[in-house]
Amino acid sequence: MKKKLGLFLASTAMLISVIGCGNNSGSSSSGASESGAAGNGQSEEKASYKIAISQIVEHPSLDATREGFLAALKDGGLVEGDNLKVDYNNAQGDQTNNLTIAQKIAGEKYDLVLAIATPPAQAVVQQVKNSPILFAAVTDPLDAKLVDNLDQPGGNVSGAADTNPEAITKLMDFIAANIKDVKNVGIVLNQGEPNAVVMSKHAEEALEKHGIKLIKASVTNTSEVKQAAESLVGRVDAIYITLDNTVVEAVSTIIQVANEHDIPFFSADRDSVEKGAFATVGFKYYDHGYQAGQMALEVLKNGKKIGDLKVTFPDKLDLIMNLKAAAEQGIEVTDAMKDQVNDKENNLLE
Structure with missing residues (x-):
């Protein structure tokens, strides 16, 4: 009886030792992950992204811009409904709606905001200060006062101009x-x-x-x-x-x-x-939007600062x-x- 009791106590001690080692290993791994998250402000490979789009009105050029933008993100591994959430807003050509949309976007936190056409870009730039902003389908970013330098925009704004x-x-x-x-x-x-x-x-x-x-x-x-x-x-x-x-x-x-x-x-x-x-x-405006989408990938996946990206122009x-x-x-x-x-x-x- 004493022999059996001794074997039981020895087995129990070994089991406790294994469990203890397992817990220590798990704690160490978790601690490294938390350290990385704290150091970067987020996990090294973010599971999902949230972006907002503000578009002034529906017409073929602007719609094609949006489609090209999302296609570039998809080709870069960001797929809507999978690891990408898109908050799409259309002002239907109404300036009051346009401002309301910008204010709504400013009240939330997005990984990136895309403004399609000059009026949404102006409204978003005025209202949104806590997210990187890209514009597209904007004819003259300087005249619209979106940026004051095309090669070094600075701040939280850059984008793709649609005219040459x-x-x-x-x-x-x-x-x-x-x-x-x-x-x-x-x-x-x-x-x-x-x-x-x-x-x-x-x-x-x-x-x-x-x-x-x-x-x-x-x-x-x-x-x-x-x-x-x-x-x-x-x-x-x-x-x-x-x-x-x-x-x-x-x-x-x-x-x-x-x-x-x-x-x-x-x-x-x-x-x-x-x-x-x-x-x-x-x-093609699809190509123009795709160009803007490639800029977005530089920010979202490669960690570039939006203000360091040059404003791009059509070259084809x-x-x-x-x-x-x-x-x-x-x-x-x-x-x-x-x-x-x-x-x-x-x-x-x-």
Whole structure:
């Protein structure tokens, strides 16, 4: 009996010793993890990310920007519904909604905020101070006072600008060279949108070099766009629109007017050309959004400071023409015009 009791006590002691070693090992591992988390402010490999998106209105260019942005994150391993939560907000073109969205975002903590178009970017930059901010589909970040240095933005803001003045100049040169007897070009314009004003000024200066006038038809909201386009009939030889959110939202009404009256219609964005404008010098907004998404990955996964990232610009400019729209608007597309398209497979639209 004493022998059995001795064996039992020895076994128990060994079991307690093993359990004790196990607990010590676990405590040591846990302590190292907590130390890393405390040192970095978060675990070294964050399990999930939370971002907010503020978009001024739904239209093809801005939607494509958002899709390209999320595609870049996905390609970088951040997948919505898996390890990425996206708080998407659309102001539906309303400035009150736009400010409310920015204030709501400021009241929460996000790993990153994306503002699509100038008005959301301005509102978010003014309101959000505790998260890194990226902008996209912004024409002039300096004029919009989002940053004061394109190469070294500093602070918590950087992004991707969606225009290159060279694109506007090239398009105006194309109009001057290829639209017969062109003397006046009309523009439907919301002068309350800073990006639209900046682009219209570039267009006006480029046309002046050819002795061509820019005739403005101003609008304050989308419902006025068709009437403004109709007011240009008989006064202009072509119509042009900028990356003007108010106007682009109603681009189909300008296409209708241009087709009915055989007026060549030019836009600043590819998506409007795909819908029925004749031509632009531009790029794909999906690619533009993808570029912004790559910047986001630098911040989220590589630990870069947003203010250290240069503001990027489109670098794949090409003439894009819609041949069906040309026929609708009474334009004869010559071989010389087609030869100006570098990527004919993708940018000569049938």
